[in-house]
Amino acid sequence: MSFLKEKEFAIILFVIPLLFLLFNYYTGIENAAASELIGWGSILWNFSMLIGTYTMFKYLATNLVQRKKDSEYSIILFVSFFSYLYCMYAYPAGYDFILSSLQTPLGFGLLVSQFTTYTLLFRGARTRNWLGVLLLISAIFYALSMIPIATRTWVGFQIIGTWINNVPNAGVMRAITIGMGVGLVATLVRELTGKETHYLGG
Amino acid sequence: MILPGKNLDLILLAGICVVIYVLMRRAERGILPKMRKIPLMEELDYIVGRAAEMGRPIHFTTGYGGLHDEWAVMCVAGLSILGKVAELCGKYRVWLQFTCFRGYLVPIGQDILKTGYEKGGNPEMYSDEMVTYYGEDQVAYIGAIINYFETARPAVSMIFGAIQMEMNQILMQSARYDAISLAGTPRLYYQGKMAMMCDYCLLGEELYVVGASITGDPVQLACIQGEDWFKILVLVFLVVGAILTSAGASKLFTSFLGW
Numbered sequence: 001m002s003f004l005k006e007k008e009f010a011i012i013l014f015v016i017p018l019l020f021l022l023f024n025y026y027t028g029i030e031n032a033a034a035s036e037l038i039g040w041g042s043i044l045w046n047f048s049m050l051i052g053t054y055t056m057f058k059y060l061a062t063n064l065v066q067r068k069k070d071s072e073y074s075i076i077l078f079v080s081f082f083s084y085l086y087c088m089y090a091y092p093a094g095y096d097f098i099l100s101s102l103q104t105p106l107g108f109g110l111l112v113s114q115f116t117t118y119t120l121l122f123r124g125a126r127t128r129n130w131l132g133v134l135l136l137i138s139a140i141f142y143a144l145s146m147i148p149i150a151t152r153t154w155v156g157f158q159i160i161g162t163w164i165n166n167v168p169n170a171g172v173m174r175a176i177t178i179g180m181g182v183g184l185v186a187t188l189v190r191e192l193t194g195k196e197t198h199y200l201g202g
Numbered sequence: 203m204i205l206p207g208k209n210l211d212l213i214l215l216a217g218i219c220v221v222i223y224v225l226m227r228r229a230e231r232g233i234l235p236k237m238r239k240i241p242l243m244e245e246l247d248y249i250v251g252r253a254a255e256m257g258r259p260i261h262f263t264t265g266y267g268g269l270h271d272e273w274a275v276m277c278v279a280g281l282s283i284l285g286k287v288a289e290l291c292g293k294y295r296v297w298l299q300f301t302c303f304r305g306y307l308v309p310i311g312q313d314i315l316k317t318g319y320e321k322g323g324n325p326e327m328y329s330d331e332m333v334t335y336y337g338e339d340q341v342a343y344i345g346a347i348i349n350y351f352e353t354a355r356p357a358v359s360m361i362f363g364a365i366q367m368e369m370n371q372i373l374m375q376s377a378r379y380d381a382i383s384l385a386g387t388p389r390l391y392y393q394g395k396m397a398m399m400c401d402y403c404l405l406g407e408e409l410y411v412v413g414a415s416i417t418g419d420p421v422q423l424a425c426i427q428g429e430d431w432f433k434i435l436v437l438v439f440l441v442v443g444a445i446l447t448s449a450g451a452s453k454l455f456t457s458f459l460g461w
Contacts, residue, residue: 052304055308059334135398179406179407180407185222186275190425196421
């Protein structure tokens with residue numbers, strides 16, 4: 001049993017499927033098994049949600065028992081969670097009501113506040129050097145190129161904005177994509193050799 | 203046996219793996235690569251010190267991405283930085299709040315913070331409450347962070363990892379409460395916003411570099427060196443491709459890439 005608690009066991013569990021998936025990618029052999037293995041990832045992810053839910057409930061229950069500050073919100077969360085769960089299985093009409101009349105509008109409410117965020121990008125921009133100024137000017141041109149009224153005012157907004165998007169922006173995006181890909185390979189090597197153990201904590 | 207069109211792909215992957223492995227072994231023997239200084243790394247000590255002087259907490263999050271998806275490498279780099287920040291917070295007796303989006307990051311985050319506070323010399327400061335999780339709904343996650351900023355008013359806000367839409371809201375809250383904002387992600391669509399709105403930011407791969415340098419881990423440092431060698435190779439391919447295409451031999455180059 002003690003072996004199961006060792007980090008080496010978790011690393012072996014990770015490395016073997018990884019090598020198998022690489023083998024499948026390059027040879028095309030055992031496609032069905034590879035698809036099944038990828039599906040296991042989703043199953044494991046769902047289990048990870050259970051860990052998070054358990055931790056959250058433990059924290060909120062402790063708050064309630066110890067009557068900490070704002071612990072009344074813990075009651076609201078417990079009631080909401082169990083009502084939602086009950087409605088999902090026993091009262092579908094109530095579930096639909098919560099989803100379409102409460103949760104979705106609340107979510108949209110927050111998303112609408114994105115307007116504030118995007119305007120803050122201009123208001124809160126900290127342009128302390130010429131590169132920052134250049135970036136801000138580029139952002140303004142690009143934003144204006146997407147607005148019909150601006151393009152009707154001066155056609156140059158659209159030409160410059162499109163050029164910014166297609167030339168410098170595309171170049172930088174490719175460079176960053178290459179960097180990300182190489183970073184992934186480096187992490188792969190660390191994981192294959194058992195040097196990367198962050199996902200095991202510590 | 204190898205599928206057509208994947209030969210060069212496999213050779214490059216195997217090549218870079220061997221190069222990185224050799225460099226890792228060299229680094230473990232003490233031959234470390236030199237890294238250029240990144241302002242954020244230089245200032246981190248002072249930034250945490252400022253939070254201590256103000257008596258306000260530090261907020262940290264690794265963003266939407268986790269360890270199970272294609273952004274895992276960014277999350278790992280973010281967790282490396284979290285470890286160092288936790289150590290500094292332990293040293294200066296600052297409360298570090300880590301909000302995580304993924305359930306499995308809760309025990310990992312708790313472990314990292316606990317170790318960090320121990321290293322910092324104040325293990326008694328650590329509390330399980332330093333790691334919070336609000337379910338895996340992005341809107342709920344953003345709402346919770348906004349609320350945290352409203353109530354706790356952190357002096358410093360840090361977002362390192364695979365960031366998505368939440369970055370907008372977190373940076374907005376940082377600006378509203380005059381918190382020093384630090385962010386870093388290699389994700390494409392957030393480079394511009396981050397560059398404009400942060401006090402210190404890590405553009406592109408700087409996140410990986412800082413993640414490696416901050417821990418001083420020879421393995422990670424060697425990986426950065428290996429990545430640089432591979433990027434030089436990619437540049438060579440680009441130049442050769444441009445020359446061959448200009449010379450009218452683009453088919454030769456395309457067939458080589460598709461080998």
